[in-house]
Amino acid sequence: MTETTIAVPEIHCMHCKMSIEGAVAGVAGVETVTVDVPTAQVAVSFAEPATMDAIVAAIESQGYEVPSN
Numbered sequence: 035m036t037e038t039t040i041a042v043p044e045i046h047c048m049h050c051k052m053s054i055e056g057a058v059a060g061v062a063g064v065e066t067v068t069v070d071v072p073t074a075q076v077a078v079s080f081a082e083p084a085t086m087d088a089i090v091a092a093i094e095s096q097g098y099e100v101p102s103n
């Protein structure tokens with residue numbers, strides 16, 4: 035199990051939270067996903083077959099930019 039936090043600066047409201055949580059939860063292997071709106075962070079725990087790339091792609095599919103670190 036991997037736990038990570040992804041910064042998505044464009045998160046600003048409950049709509050963002052629901053969109054991103056729904057998309058990331060749909061990635062096979064994702065155990066939990068929680069978007070914290072005030073800090074614009076996406077906390078994810080996942081295992082195979084999920085990958086960071088797949089999770090980032092799910093966030094981007096909702097129209098959000100994920101800045102690379």
Ligand SMILES: [Cu+2]
Binds near residue numbers: 047049050
């Ligand atoms: Cu929003």
